[in-house]
Amino acid sequence: MSLRLKLLLLGLATLVLPWGGCQYAREMESALREGEENSLQAVSQTIAASLQGRTDLLYRESLPPADAPDPLTRGLPATPSCRAARMISGRSR
Secondary structure: OOHHHHHHHHHHHHHHHHHHHHHHHHHHHHHHHHHHHHHHHHHHHHHHHHHOOOHHHHOOOOOOOOOOOOOOOOOOOOOOOHHHHHHHHOOOO
């Protein structure tokens, strides 16, 4: 076997090995994704079956009326003070 043929085979092997590794990684990823999907589907079906007809577990409190104040702004004045407005706009005395 000549040196050229040996080098050619070595070059082909160095090209095939990374390709094979990439194919293996792709197949492993798809298998893991499929397993994760099946697991999530089983969990969601179990949760749905356990909550079937149990709306008291889903909705513990009734929704606030549409005209109710926002809980994040409760207790704040309706209009900002002059000092707060200056701080927001970047001008200060």
